[in-house]
Amino acid sequence: MGYDLNSRYLVNSNTIAIGDTLIINRTIANHESFSITGLYFSENLPPQFEVASVTMKINGSDIGYKRHGPVLSLIRASYDNYVWEIDAPADNTINTVLNPGDSVQFQLKLSCDIPGIYLLPLHTTVFYSNNQGFLSTSDSIQIEIVSSSGTDTTPPQFVEACPSNLTAECNNIPAALVMTATDNYDINVYVVFNEVTNGNIITRTWTATDNAGNSVQCVQTITVLDTTPPVIA
Template identity: 30%
Template structure:
């Protein structure tokens, strides 16, 4: 409003508009590069290329903060300084920061910080064992490689390469390790193990290396089975020779020579010391004089006995023709026959004693006989009710036994009675009893025995025996 001084009421008014604009704040992108991952500390300031109204930014005039890409090993302070801490892994890191005027906190701008940490140094291996040589029976055991890196963790891989030797059991294995860090820097190291076969074959067959025998008991050559821990086994070369020969003894030397595909040779020896004595060997057999069939007594000799000898009927039975014996009709008792082998290396005499019996002659059935007294008192004598021949089921196929007390009460009954396992021991076991499985008192009882028998016409008939039975204790 304006008014005249001389006329203060002569006035007029007007409006004045003043526009105040915020200064232009500009944050520019920054790129920092570290050639060696071990370099740490201050990289620089992100504010150095930022401006307000075209003027360099003064740190005290702005608030600065990270809005993305936060990393505990990368720090941005309130002066705009970027610091790298120890242990930061090589790579490229992208962070976004923001600056705002302190006097006008809504006047802000953002920019990107790119930090490149380089790693051009490969990992370092700890020492590996030197080349070693082992037997083929031993499994190659490689050491576990270890490697370290100044900047990052290390990944270990390996590849095995096998070179075959001159035979199956000979070869070389080379294990090549590769250590790679996170930047892709790699280094290799190798360990070599040579495998060789210097041991000959062995046998899985147990056999005696030294044997003392009579000339009639020389064992057969053992069939050895050979094996090798690494290689194939060639067929064995076997030799047998007689040494130390004298009038009454000699030795048999058996030798097996066997090799594997690597040329290793093993020898196995068995020495059989033989005594050439002419002692008669006794053997015993039997035959029935009711049997009309003949016996080839060669079959009674020990297995492996030569059959080029001669037989002599020592007792002059007249029943021996060559090697065929006819026992029919001979008198009972022992009959002696001698077999001789006139072998220069091992003369031999075998004395065969044949017991002539009448076991093959069928006898008649024994009579059924009831023993009508017994004493089940635990002394081991006459403990059960005995029926002679009742167990001969060929003659007496079936039977039943019933026993009653003096009042006619059934105290025991059974089918197919026998004197061993199905017998009357003075224990109540009837359909109607005084006391089941209790010991019966001393007294007189009555038995009834029904049994089947074969009559003279070959037919089965039922017979019955009954009578008094006395039980005492």
């Protein structure tokens, strides 16, 4: 009794090139003694991904479906939610039920032309209306989209302008700026800050590095002066 929900990602590597297709297969089998009605699949995907095609089959034979979305996901912030119905109460042409012993094969082909590292689909849900049941899985795969050559030679870029060199009184040295960076491949670029004092010279260095090892630096030099005479108590 019960149901099976199996998932497979058809990808040879977690790094794929622009123009390649990522395939996600979902299969749900009905082991209950009753038919499942109102069945639909729900996927949450990064907005950078396009749905290239969808194939829906029962026991190997093609069936129709009705697509909804993309709309803003309630499961994952900034992700898009899609729904594919195979038994839609509002559409008499989409009325496939899952009988005992049947299985539905759902294949989703995705593409992305924006380099970066993505986590998808993060959350998948399969709903059916009778008995108000659902199956849910939070399985996911991390994918890096790279250029056709597969080589990333472009360094990150700082979002903020690099602070200018300056001269400051010893009691009025400005706090270090918090720098951030973006990259054409990586979603999250980490910036390392370092400060070195040598005599009256303070050297501040911000270094942003992406996953391919490309880096960019911002260097600020502060010359510290003491022009205020002491005060006799």
